[in-house]
Amino acid sequence: MSDRRIPKEVLKEMAELRQRLADAEETLRAITSGEVDALVVKTRLGEQIFTLQGADTVYRIAIENVNEGVITLSTEGVILYSNFYFAQMIRTDLNRLIGASVFDFVTQEEHDILAALLQQDNGHDEVVLRSGDGAQVPAYMGTKKMQLDDVIYVLAVVTDLTLKKREEELIRTGGLIQSILEQSPNAVMVCNAAKTIIYASKVAHQLFGHNVLGQPIDSILLSIRKSDKPLRFADILSDDVKDGTTICTEKNGKPLHLLLRYGKLGEGGDSTGIIISLTDVTSLKQTEQLKDDFIGMVSHELRTPLTVVVGAIHTAMLKGITPEERQERLRDAAFGARELENLLENLLELSRFQADRLVINPSKIDIAAAVREVIKVLRATSQIHHLVFDVRQKLPPVSADEIRMRRILYNLVENAIKYSPRGGQVRIFARLKGDSIVIGVSDQGIGISSEDQARLFQPFQRLESGQAQTKGLGLGLSVCQHLVEAHRGRIWVQSEPGRGSTFFFSLPMTEKGTVDH
Ligand code: ADP
Numbered sequence: 001m002s003d004r005r006i007p008k009e010v011l012k013e014m015a016e017l018r019q020r021l022a023d024a025e026e027t028l029r030a031i032t033s034g035e036v037d038a039l040v041v042k043t044r045l046g047e048q049i050f051t052l053q054g055a056d057t058v059y060r061i062a063i064e065n066v067n068e069g070v071i072t073l074s075t076e077g078v079i080l081y082s083n084f085y086f087a088q089m090i091r092t093d094l095n096r097l098i099g100a101s102v103f104d105f106v107t108q109e110e111h112d113i114l115a116a117l118l119q120q121d122n123g124h125d126e127v128v129l130r131s132g133d134g135a136q137v138p139a140y141m142g143t144k145k146m147q148l149d150d151v152i153y154v155l156a157v158v159t160d161l162t163l164k165k166r167e168e169e170l171i172r173t174g175g176l177i178q179s180i181l182e183q184s185p186n187a188v189m190v191c192n193a194a195k196t197i198i199y200a201s202k203v204a205h206q207l208f209g210h211n212v213l214g215q216p217i218d219s220i221l222l223s224i225r226k227s228d229k230p231l232r233f234a235d236i237l238s239d240d241v242k243d244g245t246t247i248c249t250e251k252n253g254k255p256l257h258l259l260l261r262y263g264k265l266g267e268g269g270d271s272t273g274i275i276i277s278l279t280d281v282t283s284l285k286q287t288e289q290l291k292d293d294f295i296g297m298v299s300h301e302l303r304t305p306l307t308v309v310v311g312a313i314h315t316a317m318l319k320g321i322t323p324e325e326r327q328e329r330l331r332d333a334a335f336g337a338r339e340l341e342n343l344l345e346n347l348l349e350l351s352r353f354q355a356d357r358l359v360i361n362p363s364k365i366d367i368a369a370a371v372r373e374v375i376k377v378l379r380a381t382s383q384i385h386h387l388v389f390d391v392r393q394k395l396p397p398v399s400a401d402e403i404r405m406r407r408i409l410y411n412l413v414e415n416a417i418k419y420s421p422r423g424g425q426v427r428i429f430a431r432l433k434g435d436s437i438v439i440g441v442s443d444q445g446i447g448i449s450s451e452d453q454a455r456l457f458q459p460f461q462r463l464e465s466g467q468a469q470t471k472g473l474g475l476g477l478s479v480c481q482h483l484v485e486a487h488r489g490r491i492w493v494q495s496e497p498g499r500g501s502t503f504f505f506s507l508p509m510t511e512k513g514t515v516d517h
Helices: 008-032 052-065 084-089 107-117 164-182 204-209 217-221 233-237 283-317 323-354 367-379 402-418 476-486
Strands: 038-043 044-053 067-073 079-082 122-130 137-148 152-158 186-194 197-200 244-251 255-267 273-282 364-366 385-390 397-402 424-433 434-440 491-498 500-506
Touching: 067 084, 067 367, 079 084, 084 152, 107 122, 107 152, 122 255, 137 164, 152 233, 186 204, 186 217, 204 273, 217 233, 233 273, 255 283, 273 424, 283 323, 323 402, 323 476, 364 367, 364 402, 367 385, 367 402, 367 424, 367 434, 397 402, 402 424, 402 434, 402 476, 476 500
Parallel strands: 385 424
Antiparallel strands: 038 044, 067 079, 067 152, 122 137, 137 152, 186 197, 186 273, 244 255, 255 273, 364 397, 424 434, 434 500, 491 500
8 A cells, every 4th residue: 555545634643643552552561560550441432541650640539529527637737739629618718828837727625635646557437627707516537557668647527516516406306395395284286377286285185185296286276265266266366365365175074174385387478377375274163262252151141140140139129038048148258259269260260270380389288178168159059959078087177278179169069060950969088098188078969971081171171961941151171170279189080871971080099198389
């Protein structure tokens, strides 16, 4: 083939190919002779040779673009190289970084940690970096010691933990809020704009008796009534039901009063739903009810004897009334006044006890004389009862509060008369027993069942059996118990329905023959 017949362009191409072949042969020779490190990789385009020189560029590009801070340091901490990410992480110009000490970018407290990392062959620890604008950047630093051309470098990869820390904080706060809500005694529900419950505390599930999560709020509110109408979510949204309203529902057949509190979720007009909290205020309502009942009951009980007193005095003052009749009316007035006094005294004793101000004033008293006095007063109140004092031995003087002893005896004897409507004997007795003196009041009245005996001494307890025929606040026995116990004694009852009751109380004697305090 002569050159004259070959076109110029082809000749040029051939020359180029020859040159490339010569280059390839030279490269191969260099690789085979170990002069150049390279990698021969089979690709779609045939075998390709990757020299380390080429790989270096790839590494550099990769390191510049990786989302981690990468720096190389001298073992003393001088920054020899930093990628752009690290410079950004600590908000410092890249040019200012190179040649600076890494210690300048770590808080003082963390210098020891950093120094240790620079000494280790392979180290890793959390450090707090100090950025150019003075902010703290929590980071994780992994270090590796390397040797290149007899020089020791430290390669450090630095991960910014700011986001992770924030997430951790959020999780912690979220968890804290969650546990606060779970431990709250309130039923808390969060409802989204689509009226679905997206959060409900444990108490909320318990209140409605099932898992309410994911349910339409209206189906849950259905069981709640406000002024006898079912409560609707729309009522809450439209502010028809005020925050702080008490609403009603039922649980296990019992009425439940709930205090409704609510607030919109989200800021201002961007409300994304509503947070509802329901507090069980049933016991508060019951207390309120009890207070109202109590006021009604006391007023009623006080009015009855007062009517007697006022009526009797009016009659006694009428002209033309005989002296005997006047005497009779004044006796009625005195009786009514004593009843009033007794009621008020019992109320006062109870309130003293409840305020922890019940103080007794003991003196040596003759208990038999106190019994006789109470019998004398109460004998006049009933024609059909026969009051007797059964004492078979001489009683020693006892150390007790005289007024309170008479009050205990008065309450017990008055009850014995009240609760034996068909009359009969009321026997008061006193015995010395061991280290105590025991006083008893027995009647032949309606008696008390054993179940009822257990609750007799609680304030305001009146039994069905006795209520119909008699007046009373249900205070006498509870006052007796507090007074006896203030004397370090004990009170109890033995009774049989239909046959009568005996109330006993004992007072301890510390010295022979004397009840002492
Ligand atoms: P009150 O007599 O004002 O109701 P008490 O505290 O003295 O209050 O008595 C409480 C209740 O105990 C009475 O309502 C009555 O039902 C019952 N009770 C008290 N004493 C007797 C008694 N001797 N016999 C039968 N029931 C009694």
